[in-house]
Amino acid sequence: MKLGLGLYRHMLTPENFRFARQAGCTHVIVHLVDYFHQSGGDRQNQPVGSQAGWGRAGDPNKLWTYEELAALRKEINAHDLELYGIENLDPAHWHDVLLDGPKKAQHLENVKTIIRNMGRAGIPVLGYCFALPGVAGRISGPFARGGAVSVGMDEADQTPIPNGTVWNMVYDPDAPPGNIPAATPEQMWQRLADFLEAVIPAAEEAGVTLAAHPDDPPLPVLRGQPRLVYQPRLYQRLIDLKASPGNKLEFCVGTLAEMTEGDIYDVVDQYSRQGRLAYVHLRNVHGKAPHYRETFIDDGDINALRVLDILQKNHFDGVIIPDHTPQMDCAAPWHAGMAFALGYFRSALQRMESNS
Numbered sequence: 001m002k003l004g005l006g007l008y009r010h011m012l013t014p015e016n017f018r019f020a021r022q023a024g025c026t027h028v029i030v031h032l033v034d035y036f037h038q039s040g041g042d043r044q045n046q047p048v049g050s051q052a053g054w055g056r057a058g059d060p061n062k063l064w065t066y067e068e069l070a071a072l073r074k075e076i077n078a079h080d081l082e083l084y085g086i087e088n089l090d091p092a093h094w095h096d097v098l099l100d101g102p103k104k105a106q107h108l109e110n111v112k113t114i115i116r117n118m119g120r121a122g123i124p125v126l127g128y129c130f131a132l133p134g135v136a137g138r139i140s141g142p143f144a145r146g147g148a149v150s151v152g153m154d155e156a157d158q159t160p161i162p163n164g165t166v167w168n169m170v171y172d173p174d175a176p177p178g179n180i181p182a183a184t185p186e187q188m189w190q191r192l193a194d195f196l197e198a199v200i201p202a203a204e205e206a207g208v209t210l211a212a213h214p215d216d217p218p219l220p221v222l223r224g225q226p227r228l229v230y231q232p233r234l235y236q237r238l239i240d241l242k243a244s245p246g247n248k249l250e251f252c253v254g255t256l257a258e259m260t261e262g263d264i265y266d267v268v269d270q271y272s273r274q275g276r277l278a279y280v281h282l283r284n285v286h287g288k289a290p291h292y293r294e295t296f297i298d299d300g301d302i303n304a305l306r307v308l309d310i311l312q313k314n315h316f317d318g319v320i321i322p323d324h325t326p327q328m329d330c331a332a333p334w335h336a337g338m339a340f341a342l343g344y345f346r347s348a349l350q351r352m353e354s355n356s
């Protein structure tokens with residue numbers, strides 16, 4: 001098992017690469033989607049609510065190139081770190097795959113091109129969320145131990161998604177007024193099947209693994225749209241759609257624990273035993289969707305040490321990252337929260353290494 005840190009696009013700086021290495025990470029996972037671009041949102045904190053959105057999607061005609069990916073990997077390697085993966089696709093590049101829209105064929109080609117560029121640049125994992133609404137309806141407050149600011153949820157946000165928006169980002173600011181039509185669950189599963197059918201062969205050829213995040217928050221319907229993986233058992237349906245080593249999971253333990261069915265330790269065992277985890281988001285939470293609060297890693301409903309033991313037992317050899325953490329009261333709230341979680345993981349991993 002390897003320790004990693006997830007970094008948002010605006011955080012891809014030498015200082016943050018050094019921070020990751022100093023905290024014991026050997027790997028990083030990067031976001032290249034520029035959330036809150038042009039929206040003036042608070043980039044240090046996790047997004048809450050939905051109406052303001054996460055800003056404008058990127059340039060539909062500018063896919064991530066081999067040159068920029070290779071340069072990023074080189075810079076990360078220069079800090080004695082490996083670039084393990086890219087987390088999330090830009091809605092500008094693939095919205096009609098999610099929406100089954102008129103540009104679907106072109107957008108499937110876009111994803112294949114990105115995958116080929118990643119493979120050539122030596123970046124092995126692409127995380128994605130196959131969701132129309134994205135995260136919505138979160139609230140923020142002093143919910144964690146000692147009044148640390150954290151995110152949570154009290155009720156499901158069912159406000160409809162406006163035209164020209166998907167996954168909280170605006171890809172067409174000139175879209176006509178109105179909302180996107182509600183899909184059926186079967187339509188969404190078919191869209192996912194079409195996606196995997198089209199891109200998994202390209203991923204296999206490029207040596208890239210696709211990694212699916214479960215629906216966050218895990219609710220059957222959000223913003224009037226059906227969700228796919230809102231109970232642990234639905235992850236099995238996703239991996240069974242395409243029996244390929246390129247079809248794996250961005251296994252978010254926090255989101256899985258927020259689901260109303262299943263025992264989290266059985267769930268971790270079920271999927272890690274099958275060797276279908278690409279990487280793991282390990283965070284803690286108290287409660288079940290839609291009523292939950294995110295907590296410090298040692299302080300929620302999940303025994304994270306027990307999760308790590310199960311992953312070890314099943315020979316999981318990928319990367320774990322803290323996902324997100326409460327913010328700590330100091331000059332660097334995000335970094336302190338991450339350093340706390342990373343120190344916790346380093347200790348657990350060191351103990352495992354000395355016992356094996």
Ligand SMILES: [Mn+2]
Nearest residue numbers: 252255281323
């Ligand atoms: Mn997650």
